[in-house]
Amino acid sequence: MSAPMSNANTWTIAAAREALRKGEISAVDLTMACLTAIDAGDGLNAFVHKTPEIALEQARAADARLAAGDAPSMCGIPLGIKDLFCTKGVPSQAASNILRGFRPEYESTVTTRLFDAGAVMLGKLNMDEFAMGSSNETSTYGNAVSPWRRGNDTTALTPGGSSGGSAAAVAADLCLAATGTDTGGSIRQPAAFTGIVGIKPTYGRVSRWGIVAFASSLDQAGPMTKTVRDAAIFLQAMAGHDPKDSTSADLPVPDFEAALTGDIRGKKIGIPREYRLDGIPAEIDALWQRGIEMLRDAGAEIVDISLPHTKYALPAYYVIAPAEASSNLARYDGVRYGHRATLSAGEGIVDMYEKTRAEGFGKEVQRRVMIGTYVLSAGFYDAYYNRARKVRALIKRDFELAFAAGIDSILTPATPSAAFGLGEMASADPVEMYLNDVFTVTVNLAGLPGISVPVGLDAKGLPLGLQLIGRPWEEGDLLNHAYVLERAAGFVSKPAKWW
Amino acid sequence: MLDLTYEAPKPKVIAGAKSDWELVIGMEIHAQVASNSKLFSGASTQVGAEPNSNVAFVDAAMPGMLPVINEFCVAQAVRSGLGLKAQINLRSAFDRKNYFYPDLPQGYQISQLYHPIVGEGEVLVELAPGVARLVRIERIHLEQDAGKSIHDMDPTMSFVDFNRTGVALMEIVSRPDIRGPEEAAAYVAKLRQILRYLGTCDGNMQNGNLRADVNVSVCRPGQYEKYQATQDFGHLGTRCEIKNMNSLRFIQAAIDYEARRQIAILEDGGKVVQETRLYDPDKGETRSMRSKEEAHDYRYFPCPDLLPLEIEQAWVDDIAASMPELPDAKKARFMGDFGLTDYDANVLTAELEAAAFFEAVARGRDGKIAANWVINELFGRLNKESKSIAESPVSVGQLGGLLDLLASGEITGKMGKELFEILWTEGGDPAEVAAARGMKQVTDTGAIEKALDDLIAANPAQVEKARVNAKLAGWFTGQVLKATGGKANPAVVNEMVAKKLGL
Secondary structure, X not given: OOOOHHHHHHOOHHHHHHHXXXXXXXXXXXXXHHXXXXXXOXXXXXXXXXXXXXXXXXXXXXXXXXXXXOOOOXXXXXXXXXXXXXXXXXXXXXXXXXXXXXXXXXXXXXXXXXXXXXXXXXXXXXXXXXXXXXXXXXXXXXXXXXXXXXXXXOOOEOOOOOOHHHHHHHHOXXXXXXXXXXXXXXXXXXXXXXXXEEEEXXXXXXXOOOEOOOOOOOOEEEEEEOOHXXXXXXXXXXOOOOOOOOOOOOOOOOOXXXXXXXXXXXXXXXXXXXXXXXXXXXXXXXXXXXXXXXXXXXXXXXXXXXXXXXXXXXXXXXXXXXXXXXXXXXXXXXXXXXXXXXXXXXOOHHHHHHHHHHHHOOHHHHHHHHHHHHXXXXXXXXXXXXXXXXXXXXXXXXXXXXXXXXXXXXXEEOOOOOOXXXXXXXXXXXXXXXXXXXXXXXXXHHOOOEEEEEEEEOOOOOEEEXXXXXXXXXXXXXXXXXHHHHHHHOOOOOOOOOO | OOOOOOEOOOOOEEEOOOOEEEEEEEEEEEEEOOOOEOOOOOOEOOOOOOOOOOOOOOOOOOOOOOXXXXXXXXXXXXXXXXXXXXXXOOEEOOEEXXXXXXXXXXXXXXXXXXXXXXXXXXXXXXXXXXXXXXXXXXXXXXXXXXXXXXXXXXXXOOEEEOOOOOOEEEEEEEOOOEOOHHHHHHHHHHHHHHHHHHOOOOOXXXXXXXXXXXXXXXXXXXXXXXXXXXXXXXXXXXXXXEEEEOOHHHHHHHHHHHHHHHHHHHHOOOOOOOXXXXXXXXXXXXXXEEEOOOOOOOOOEEOOOOOOEEOOHHHHHHHHHXXXXXXXXXXXXXXXXXXXXXXXXXXXXXXXXXXXXXXXXXXXXXXHHHHHHHXXXXXXXXXXXXXXXXXXXXXXXXXXXXXXXXXXXXXXXXXXXXXXXXXXXXXXXXXXXXXXXXXXXXXXXXXXXHXXXXXXXXXXXXXXXXXXXXXXXXXXXXXXXXXXXXXXXXXXXXXXXXXXXXX
């Protein structure tokens, strides 16, 4: 049978892989379907730099490999790439004005691996500036818009952040899948908001080389896909040791797709009581309960567990991440590349720094740079940064104790709410926005793998996701648990096309 | 091996208007690690390359670029630590020192504040035969060098050259055990000597390859001993740090000036303000660069791009097993094996290559004579022509051959010097040159006898005088030596003169 070509952009990676290998579609046609969808999807503001020439060239090369019988899993698969990834010769701006016009002379390890595996780059995706944000509203390109709406309400909703462009593009079928990065939830929260799958791998599983740094000890790239199987296939192609990243783990990458057995009988799933927060919508709690039942029905043992230091995670995260960011972003000084302010006569280097950074960085980035500078300052270092590091160690230990007690994975809500309206948080205290990360930051602080799986819709028809947290380096197991959840939930909803 | 024992020198005392003052000095030496590539990138460290030609993406702090530690630089730091008899820390870590400057592309220097790779060690600084100061080393850490800002190429713009950015430095921090300007200079010289022996730093001070930050304070006599007993800095005066000194002479001058400045303040009833100062060699004075209040807040924190640096004891042991003989040991051995004086041994061990040259010449020969020739003739000539030992026109084999001719009595000392000159300017085999130029000593008594007989026959008056006063016989010896062009053996001639004149 032959699938209608015009819909090929809606396919999963797994389906496209099969069709490509069987010759039912060419990589060029598959890519064309996506490019057409992208052009029709400008209203989503997901793609901020389109690269059709590169895409078609890569697609033609993929077709040649397919014809030669040399077709890795990602061969001919059209992807969107988050703007945080440096892609050679293609604008890579981290959605910041300070990197306006920056075209790297190098290709990130992740995109290099994807291209080596035959993947096709459709373009660069919108995001929060320097990955700092939970709604995509800090982007210098203007925010991406979620393809989802609250029923007939035309209020524009956030696709989440920071990988909001990636989430919007995948949910709206502009591409088969996209890369994301996750420092405190930036893959999992937008995935949950848009009804797709997003996994943050174990810290060190995926190379950070060539990805613009936000908070180096927390940043980790991962796939954003339509299904758990696609996440397994995609992660396989991204992961692995990279000698250019000293924090990359020299460990073999297991076959993640083969781990998807659908059998979790006897597995112990932890339900952390500290994740039951006051003021969380009843729908979220109900969703969580449904998830628990699904896993229990699949033969898993449900165990109540305690992660006692959870409540300190968010404050610790909002000390450590800005501290690292304040240092990582010092290089954007106008001296060597990117934006440089125009100076008046008599102004010197300090004026150049101040003006360049004031013009180049948006408000949220400036806020975090200032917080980070403050917490690292003499006299405050011990009270903030060092204390946060100690909290981080305790949070990590909470998880280690749970896993040591036999827990295989931990089920939690992914977000405290469904997607909110763009601009709705504009007048809110920044801390309210930071609360979006309440369920996800612990995973980054502990360096663990975490995955967001769409499980249901809220009363207004918006997707809700659950998060599974796995043992370090056990992404295969984690994906399998997510696979069981995905099958049990049977989430098949798609946003109604309005764009 | 000779066991050298030393006594500690007296501290330098400066007499103020009201009382005596002693100096207390501690130093931070920045030594560029001898390596082909940078601390965290594969870019070359070659000096004198076109500006910005030795710059990797990570050196220029391009977005998303990450540092990867250069194992050789780590080995060099370990080697240096072992050479200073220091604790090697199998686990160390890198921190970021944050500040903005155009020649610092990352906006931070990667350094080791909290967990340095090398801990406590020591350096023996000899000041006179039998007199030496033992200076304790607090730590050595690895860090990145900065680039170079150029302000004099354009009236309105500044330029930056990142070739030096990210080159590995060792910061070697001493305890405040140095007690005078001469000791300070001797400490730097000794450290430089050790590092050069180890091959871990070229020690070229003019190029900034080795530079020193000097901490100077003054105290009343007796206070320093209290500090040593308790390690409580409260007994010492407030210190000032003189930055970036790259000449032994200026180090001494700067310390002397700075100590007198502090004494004048204190005797006036003032307080020394802790601050960073710069030495102006033209004016011969130090001046304030920034006070403690203006000091940068470097916001040190662990570098999240690098895992803690873990090395294995077996690896350290391998480096230890490949350590060269160090200056103190070599000096003791030269004194023992070759019977050298303390002074000669110091001169001959100052540079590793020169010591090796001497040792090759001296082996199997008279060590003292070899030392005299190497120091006086060879080093003298090299210095005169500003040549290094590696550029010496006279080889080990040639100088050895010359010494052999002297030892066998085939040439005289005078001829030896002429032969050296010929070897220096023209080259050749010493024995062949001596033979071809008729430089060999005349031991043929027939030739000497003929020359003497001719003299006696031609100078009857002199013969009479010598017979009356034997001291005047020396005239005949001198004339024979002259007639034979210096080739006759003076002892043989003397003997024959005495016999012929019947003395």
